[in-house]
Each structure stands twice: as C-alpha cells, then as structure tokens.
Amino acid sequence: MISVKRFRISTTVTKGSYLLMCLGFLMFLVTLPTGMAQEAAETTAAVAEAPDRNLLDVIIMGGVWMVPLGILSLAAVGLIVNNFMMLKKKNLTRDELLPGLLQQLADRDIDGAIQVCASNPCLFTNILEGGLARITTDEIMPTNIRAGIDETSMAQVANLIKPVNYLTNIAAVAPMLGLLGTVSGMIKAFQGLSMGAAANAEQMASNISEALVTTASGLVIAIPAMLFYFYFKNNFAETVSVINAEIGRLLNALETGAVTYIPGELGGDDEYEEEV
Numbered sequence: 235m236i237s238v239k240r241f242r243i244s245t246t247v248t249k250g251s252y253l254l255m256c257l258g259f260l261m262f263l264v265t266l267p268t269g270m271a272q273e274a275a276e277t278t279a280a281v282a283e284a285p286d287r288n289l290l291d292v293i294i295m296g297g298v299w300m301v302p303l304g305i306l307s308l309a310a311v312g313l314i315v316n317n318f319m320m321l322k323k324k325n326l327t328r329d330e331l332l333p334g335l336l337q338q339l340a341d342r343d344i345d346g347a348i349q350v351c352a353s354n355p356c357l358f359t360n361i362l363e364g365g366l367a368r369i370t371t372d373e374i375m376p377t378n379i380r381a382g383i384d385e386t387s388m389a390q391v392a393n394l395i396k397p398v399n400y401l402t403n404i405a406a407v408a409p410m411l412g413l414l415g416t417v418s419g420m421i422k423a424f425q426g427l428s429m430g431a432a433a434n435a436e437q438m439a440s441n442i443s444e445a446l447v448t449t450a451s452g453l454v455i456a457i458p459a460m461l462f463y464f465y466f467k468n469n470f471a472e473t474v475s476v477i478n479a480e481i482g483r484l485l486n487a488l489e490t491g492a493v494t495y496i497p498g499e500l501g502g503d504d505e506y507e508e509e510v
Contacts, residue, residue: 297415297418297448299412299418299448300447300448300451303408303411303415303451303452303455306404306407306408306411306455307454307455309400309404310404310408310455310458310459310462313397313398313404314401314458314462317397317398317466320394321394321398321469321470321473323469323472323473323476325356326356326358326394326473326477327356327357327473327476327477328354328356328358328359331354331358331359332480332483334350335350335351335362336483336484336487336493337493339484339485339487339488340488340490340491340492341491342374342491344366344369347362348363348366348367351363351366357390357391357394357473357474358477358480358481360390361383361386361387361477362481362484364382364385364386365379365380365382365383365386365481365485366379366382368381368382374488374489376485376489379485379488380485383481383485387474395467395470398463398467399463401459401460401462401466402459402460402463404455404459405455405456405457405459405460405463406456408451408452408455408456408459409449409452409456411448411452412449412450412451412452413449414448415445415447415449415451415452416445416446416448416449417445418445419442419445419446420442420445
C-alpha cells in the first residue's frame, strides 16, 4: 500500500514573533486613549473656534451645483406627495362598488354597469368600463371583453406609474450631479495648489466644502427617492392584483349569471353565493 503524505503549509509563529506582537498590541492599547483624547481636544477646539452655520450657509457652501440639486429635491417631494394622494388603494379600487356591479353584470345590465363606472371614475371602474364598452350586441363575447380590459389596463397603469418611475430618475441623477460638484470642487482646489495658493487655507477649505456638500446633498436626495419608489411600486402592484381579481369575479358573473362575492376580502367575514 502506497502511503501518500499531504503537503501542508506551516503557519507556526515563533515565540519571539509572538512576544513582539503582544508587546506591539500592548503599546497600541496604551497609546490609543492618549491619541484619541488629543484628537478629541483638537476637534473640540476647532469646533469652538468655527462660526455657527445654519442650513442656508451649508447650501451656499455647495456652490452653483446646489441649484439643480435643489430643483431635484423639490421635484422629489412633489412626486412623493402626489403619489401618496393618487395611489391610495381605496381611491383606486372603490370596493363599495363591487357588490352592485356584480349584481348588475349577473343580470346582464350592461348599460347600468357602464353608467356606474362612468359616474365613479377610478382605476378599477375605468378598466372595467374599457371591457364593457366592447359589448355592442346582445351576444356576450368574453374574448373581446378581456381584450378591452387588457388594453385599458395597460394604458391606465402606465399613466399612474409614471410619477413613480420619475422617482428613480431623480435617484439616479442626483448622485451624478453631486459627483459632478465634487469633481468641480476638487479641480478648483488643485488649481489653487498649482497656482501657489497653498497658504490660502480659507479658499482651499471652500473648494473642498463644495465637493463634500454636493456629494452629501446628492445622496440625501437619492436615498429617500429610491426608498419611496419601492414603497409606491410594491403597493401599486398589490392594488393592481386586487383589481384584477375583482374584475375576474365580475366577468365570471357576466358569463355565468352567478354572483359570487366574498365580503371577507373587502372587510367582512361571511361568504355567500347567489344563483340568478
């Protein structure tokens, strides 16, 4: 039998090296509090000597790049408020209309259902009306109705999702503008160094402040915009799925004449089925 030995890399640390590492670590622990205390004292003194700055002063430090960043921030706030108002689930689904529409479609009262949809415009009723408008004869053709529903649904959803997608544009552009301001500030700083302005610490600090403020501003705008984008997108997708389920139940009532309504899904607890 052939004996095979595995090749191993030796990682053994000698006693002398181990002792040196321990001594170095101990020296680090001893000097760390002193260094931190000295740095904290210097920072405290610098803060005490620095003038108080408010938000307007910080914005001015960012230079001209704060103008487009400010416009983006206002646009983001406006879109967030608009989406909160326009994408409320109860305003898009109008659950209280479902029982009456179920009964009307089971009774083949197409004109009455269309009138209800026209009198209560929302995402749910607009999509349903787009399908019912395809019924032009006494014959019910489910294929035509579903085609109308699909076309109307795509148009309505695309229109409502636009303000949500604009948030992703802001979240992508804001950091780029901040980075552009950073590059601009650093270019000015290095230009000052190349022209022998190293002694002008105030000018150097101003250029570096412009770089840092624009970067931070871009991130401050982009992060909330992206978070709200995912929030609105997920909620809207859930609302659309609920509407699709409701319309499917309505089409079933239209085709079969049977009203199947589950109040538990809309806030009740009982379930019943009525044959018409």
